[in-house]
Amino acid sequence: MSAKVSLLSAQGLGCERNDRLLYSGLDFELKAGEICQLRGANGAGKTTLLKSLAGLTPLQAGRVVVSLVGAEAVPMQLGVEGSTMNWSQSGLGCCFIGHRSGVKSLLTPLENLLFWYRLNHHDSRADSALAEELRAALGWAGLEQSIDTQCAYLSAGQQRRAGLARLALTQASVCILDEPFTAIDADGVVLLERRLEALAAEGRIILLTSHHVPDIANLRQIELRQSA
Amino acid sequence: MSTLLTVIRHDMKLAFRRPADFVNALAFFVIALTLFPLGVSPEDSFLVPAAAGLIWVAALLATLLSLNQLFESDAQDGTLEQLLVSGQPLFAIALCKVAVHWVVTGLPVILMTPLLAVMLQLPADLLPVLLVSMLLGTPVLSLIGGIGSALTLGLRGAHIITSLIVLPMYVPVLLFATGAVLSAQAGAEFDGQLAVLGALLALALALAPFAIAAALRISVSQN
Numbered sequence: 001m002s003a004k005v006s007l008l009s010a011q012g013l014g015c016e017r018n019d020r021l022l023y024s025g026l027d028f029e030l031k032a033g034e035i036c037q038l039r040g041a042n043g044a045g046k047t048t049l050l051k052s053l054a055g056l057t058p059l060q061a062g063r064v065v066v067s068l069v070g071a072e073a074v075p076m077q078l079g080v081e082g083s084t085m086n087w088s089q090s091g092l093g094c095c096f097i098g099h100r101s102g103v104k105s106l107l108t109p110l111e112n113l114l115f116w117y118r119l120n121h122h123d124s125r126a127d128s129a130l131a132e133e134l135r136a137a138l139g140w141a142g143l144e145q146s147i148d149t150q151c152a153y154l155s156a157g158q159q160r161r162a163g164l165a166r167l168a169l170t171q172a173s174v175c176i177l178d179e180p181f182t183a184i185d186a187d188g189v190v191l192l193e194r195r196l197e198a199l200a201a202e203g204r205i206i207l208l209t210s211h212h213v214p215d216i217a218n219l220r221q222i223e224l225r226q227s228a
Numbered sequence: 229m230s231t232l233l234t235v236i237r238h239d240m241k242l243a244f245r246r247p248a249d250f251v252n253a254l255a256f257f258v259i260a261l262t263l264f265p266l267g268v269s270p271e272d273s274f275l276v277p278a279a280a281g282l283i284w285v286a287a288l289l290a291t292l293l294s295l296n297q298l299f300e301s302d303a304q305d306g307t308l309e310q311l312l313v314s315g316q317p318l319f320a321i322a323l324c325k326v327a328v329h330w331v332v333t334g335l336p337v338i339l340m341t342p343l344l345a346v347m348l349q350l351p352a353d354l355l356p357v358l359l360v361s362m363l364l365g366t367p368v369l370s371l372i373g374g375i376g377s378a379l380t381l382g383l384r385g386a387h388i389i390t391s392l393i394v395l396p397m398y399v400p401v402l403l404f405a406t407g408a409v410l411s412a413q414a415g416a417e418f419d420g421q422l423a424v425l426g427a428l429l430a431l432a433l434a435l436a437p438f439a440i441a442a443a444l445r446i447s448v449s450q451n
Contacts, residue, residue, distance in 0.1 A: 054313055057449035084445070088315025096313040100306030106245040118234040119314040150245075 003091045004069040005173045006032045008205055014061030015048050022048060023224050024061065032069070032173070032203040035196055035216055039209075040224030046209040047099065047178055049224065053207065054096040054176045055085035066092070069203075093120065093172035097180060101163030105152040109143050109162035110134055112151065116166055137168035140195075142188060157183040167195050175199060177208040189214075231316050232324050239328040242301075250332040253294040257337050260286045261344050272349050279348035280358050280409035287337050287362065288369060288398055294333040295373040295394070296387055298325065299444065303381045308448055318441035323433075326374045326440070334366035357412045357422075361405040364425040371436035372397045378443035382451045401428060 007029060014024035022045030030036055038046050051057045053064065063080040078092075079085035087094040103112050113134050114127060123130065138147050141161040151159050160183045167175065175196075181189050193216050196206055213219070243250060264282055268274060302308040311321055341362060345355050376394035380386040408421035 051449075054309075055315075056309055056312055084449075086315075087313070093315065094313055096309065098306055098309050100304065100309065102306035102310035104242065104301075104305060104307060106242055111241070115234060115238045116310060119231060119310065119316060122230075124230075 003173070004032065004203060005066045005092065005205060006069045006072060006203075007067040007075075008174065009065050009067075009075075010053070010062065011065065012062035013049065013052075013059065013064075015045055015052070016060060017045070017048065026062070026224075028222055030205045030207065030220075032205060033200050034220055035200045035206040035208070035218070036220040036222060037208055037210060037214065038222050038224060044224040046224055050096075050176050050178050050207065050209060051098070052079075053085060054094055054098075055079070055087055056096075058082060058084045068092075087172075087174075092174075093170075095120075095166060095170040095172040095175040096178075097163055097166065097176075098178045099182075101160060103151055103159050103163045105159070106150060108148050108150055109138050109141075109154075109158075109165065110147050112162055113138060113165055113169075117169060121171065133169070137165045138162070140168045140191075141165035142191065157185060157188065160184055161188060164192060167192075167199065170199075173203070174205045175207070177206070179209055179211075181210050181212060181214065231314075232320055235321050235324045236328055239325055240331075243328065243332045249297050250294065250336065253290040253333045254336045254340060256293055257286050257290040258340060258344065260289065261348065265348070275349040276351065277413070279345060279350035280354065280413075281406045282348060283341060283344060283350075283358065284362075284365075284402055284406050287334075287341075287366060288402060290337055291333060291366065291369040291373060292391055292394065292398075294329070295377045295390055298329050298374055298377045299381055299447075300377070300386075303447065303451065308444065312445070312448055318444060319437040322374065322378070322440040322444065323437040326370050326436070329374070330367050330370040334370055338362045338366065351413070354409055354412055357418055358409050360422060361408050361425060364422065364429050365401045365405045368401050368425075368428050368432045369398060371432040372401075374440045375436055375443060378440045378447060381444070381447035401425065404428070 009029045011027055013026040015022045038049065040046050048057065052059050059079050059081055061081050064078045064085060065075045066078055067075045078087065114130065117130065117134065135147060138144070141164055143158060143161055143165070146154055146158060151162060154162070164180060180192060184192065193214050197216055200206055261282060265275060299308065312318065338359065341359060342355060345358065350358065373394050376390040379393060380389045383389060404421045404424045408418040411418040411421060
């Protein structure tokens with residue numbers, strides 16, 4: 001993934017669910033290096049918005065445009081009303097960690113991470129050559145002791161950490177995290193906050209939802225208000 | 229290409245970590261067929277003409293039984309979302325998943341068939357025709373089943389709805405497959421029926437992956 005996003009701009013996003021307007025006319029811009037927390041009451045549409053930005057559900061209204069570093073003059077449209085966002089165009093990637101973190105309980109954290117890595121990165125190195133890097137990522141996530149234990153035998157928080165270990169490896173310039181702090185202990189929360197700051201310092205864009213206010217420098221907040 | 233190998237290896241590994249899922253279909257196949265000589269009649273006059281049809285019906289139902297494992301766990305644990313976000317071609321991933329499903333459910337059924345054919349008194353010279361019809365037909369069952377199981381992801385009573393969607397589309401496969409064996413039994417030409425089965429397989433291989441991919445996208449966006 002060579003391309004880096006310098007500005008992501010959402011214009012007039014809207015969403016309706018079960019005959020209820022969740023949000024409409026939502027505009028925001030995220031610059032490279034920004035960490036943004038999406039706030040809103042339960043049912044305000046936070047997860048829906050994140051899923052549509054990640055390209056899992058179609059945008060119901062509005063459009064999303066990105067500018068790439070070095071090519072700011074030609075903004076690129078990633079998604080428009082009625083279509084799903086297409087992150088894979090021109091080598092952009094998106095790292096999405098949702099409510100369900102995509103960790104298979106029958107596999108070990110290492111196997112899970114390896115599968116995710118292979119899926120998202122073109123890397124011709126053999127599995128054994130990658131293992132060290134992946135182990136380091138899992139070590140960062142606090143799973144040194146359970147790297148080769150099937151996830152079914154790990155606690156909810158440890159399984160969550162196995163999913164979050166992706167943040168130590170991801171090359172994507174946009175990270176979308178849905179409630180990343182759920183089931184994580186106090187040390188883990190600090191660890192994750194520092195990691196997000198480090199990713200932002202590398203010029204990534206981070207969009208997350210959380211019900212507690214993370215202790216992150218220069219945290220931006222966007223409020224999702226119930227429309228009348 | 230390497231991504232597809234990754235998906236195949238991943239799914240094979242998962243299948244072998246929980247063999248119960250596919251042993252289930254095989255066990256059903258064997259048990260259902262052993263019941264016929266016991267429950268109806270062990271006489272040649274019943275078994276010889278019925279054997280091929282019985283084997284095919286049992287194989288079809290065994291496939292149906294195993295369909296819901298195809299995407300259900302991926303949808304529940306969020307793997308499906310990760311597959312979509314990765315931007316890899318979803319139709320190719322779907323094809324790999326169906327291929328693995330066939331290898332762990334359809335192939336064991338075919339391998340078990342010669343044994344059960346002996347038990348059901350199927351004339352030995354018909355066995356090759358039956359096996360070819362199964363080699364051509366059971367992948368079609370898996371491919372069509374994939375569409376049904378992707379469409380019903382996350383629904384309550386998904387199993388029943390999958391069967392309702394998929395069974396009508398299984399009927400042509402069943403007709404041509406058993407038709408081939410019956411023709412061979414009557415001493416007539418049977419390559420026409422096998423050719424139709426081959427055509428069905430080609431058609432399913434070409435179209436089903438796209439249908440499955442579209443159905444998966446809809447399912448993910450709804451849940």
